[in-house]
Amino acid sequence: MLFRNKKVLGLDIGTSSIKLVELDVKKTGVVLNRFAMLQTPDISMAGGEIVDLQPIVSVVQRLIQEVKSNRKNACVGLWGSSVIVKKISIPKMDLKLVPDQVRWEAEQYIPFDISDVNLDYSILDSSKESDVLELLLVAARHEQILKFVEITESSGLNCSHLDINGFALANCFLKNYSVQSEDVVAVLNIGAQYTNFIVLKGKNLIFCRDIPVGGVIYTADVQKTMGISLPEAESLKLSASSQEAVPEEVAQVIQSSHEIFCDEIQGSLDFFHNTTPGTTVSKCYVTGGGSRTPGLIEYMSQALQMPCEPLNPFAKIKYNEKVFNSEYIDQISDFAPVVLGLGLRSVGDE
Ligand SMILES: Nc1ncnc2c1ncn2[C@@H]1O[C@H](COP(=O)(O)OP(=O)(O)OP(=O)(O)O)[C@@H](O)[C@H]1O
Ligand SMILES: [Mg+2]
Incomplete structure (x- = not known):
């Protein structure tokens, strides 16, 4: 198998800085093993959008060298105006019918052509008393997804997971509080x-x-x-x-x-x-x-x-004290939550 190590790296491609992490995620707790962060090249961004992929690929390759991980899978976070997350309610129905219903609902709620987006959803509340299903609907434009996949794969990693930055933020928060x-x-x-x-x-x-x-x-x-x-x-x-x-x-x-x-x-x-x-x-x-x-x-x-x-993203997430000191952790703590949330995912984790 090409990517034998099933653990992921977290990769957060921001408009100002790009971050890469390796976490050890165990039942006993989470430990930050590696962290690297570099500035996003100005020429790669315009108006809050990625406009030139190659300069970002070069930076990600430098981060990979710095982090020196043997992992090849990456979980990458999507963000921005091409991603829409919306809570919707649908009548309670057989779970097998939900995907079609979601697609139909999405056509009304999503301000993009439905054929231009990838749709996903998670069920929030399926309590027995309620006669509706509450869902969190996620729509991301193909165009945006392709950019993130291309950056990751051109950098030499396998884009095993696409996440949403807001979801990663939630995961990081919940690991700590x-x-x-x-x-x-x-x-x-x-x-x-x-x-x-x-x-x-x-x-x-x-x-x-x-x-x-x-x-x-x-x-x-x-x-x-x-x-x-x-x-x-x-x-x-x-x-x-x-x-x-x-x-x-x-x-x-x-x-x-x-x-x-x-x-x-x-x-x-x-x-x-x-x-x-x-x-x-x-x-x-x-x-x-x-x-x-x-x-x-x-x-x-x-x-x-x-x-x-x-x-505080390090309220419960620990860090490898052989690699980092507390001053460094203080310096990075405000930049780290999303990429830590991305790094918390593992292959097979949907
Ligand atoms: N000490 C500081 N005081 C004030 N602002 C700061 C400081 N350090 C960084 N910033 C600001 O933080 C922003 C970068 O933060 P961060 O790395 O979290 O953004 P990003 O993830 O690249 O951006 P985005 O999420 O919008 O794509 C910049 O606007 C920078 O000016
Ligand atoms: Mg950011």
């Missing part, structure tokens, strides 16, 4: 171009959406206000984050961008509440490189009127 069945929490992974926004009720994912805002809005606002280049603006933003001296306008811009950012999040939260009556999010866990923006989590707690706290 104990939840009660009635708890309703949101988890936000604030990247550069997108924020993966999910809501969990107990262990069930009930909402998943990629909101097209992230750390880039801060950088773009610093750039505009200061009249400097994008890389200069990014470096000023990072300096402000590490409490180095920066011009006063930078702090002001960051403050006003918090409002723009949180308005977007509030919009999705309102949408969730309006479409899911009787379910109220009581707490929010925040991660992603963008969550490091100074003052954001405090601002968010006030704006969303609920406790917001950083997600």
Whole structure:
């Protein structure tokens, strides 16, 4: 067999950075063995979409060299506007009939031509009392899927699993936190171009959406206000984050961008509440490189009127202490949750 080792690597191809992990997933616990992360080449992305695959392939090959794993299978996460996740209810029926019904329902709910998408679903609630089946419908455009598969396979890996970044985020969260069945929490992974926004009720994912805002809005606002280049603006933003001296306008811009950012999040939260009556999010866990923006989590707690706290992906997932020290783990922890969730999958795990 070509890919004998059934364990997977997790591969998260972000708009700002690409991450690769190897995890040991055992009944006794999960241990991070390898982690590598490199910047995404600017030329490969435009408007939050992958436009040039080859520069990404080169970076993934460098990550593979760094990680030195003997695994060849990879679980890759899809994201962005080409992926849609939607909770739907259908009349209770023989499970064999569900796929056809889902396809029919998808034609009404999915804003793409149904022949251009791959459809999948998972059953959320099939409790005996209810006369409906609640499903989470997933539609991803073929075009997007092909890009991810091509990048992975051209890099020399086998794309054994395609996941959704929001689902991976949920998996990582659930590996680290104990939840009660009635708890309703949101988890936000604030990247550069997108924020993966999910809501969990107990262990069930009930909402998943990629909101097209992230750390880039801060950088773009610093750039505009200061009249400097994008890389200069990014470096000023990072300096402000590490409490180095920066011009006063930078702090002001960051403050006003918090409002723009949180308005977007509030919009999705309102949408969730309006479409899911009787379910109220009581707490929010925040991660992603963008969550490091100074003052954001405090601002968010006030704006969303609920406790917001950083997600700790190493609350229960352990790391190999021969390979990593705690300072390094602190540095990567905000960038790691999605790729850890991807690395938690194993071949044969559907
Ligand atoms: N210390 C910091 N302070 C503020 N922002 C930061 C800091 N470090 C990283 N960022 C921002 O985090 C973002 C990158 O985070 P991350 O690697 O999670 O994104 P990504 O996964 O590549 O993006 P996406 O998920 O949107 O495709 C960038 O916008 C970057 O400016
Ligand atoms: Mg990301």
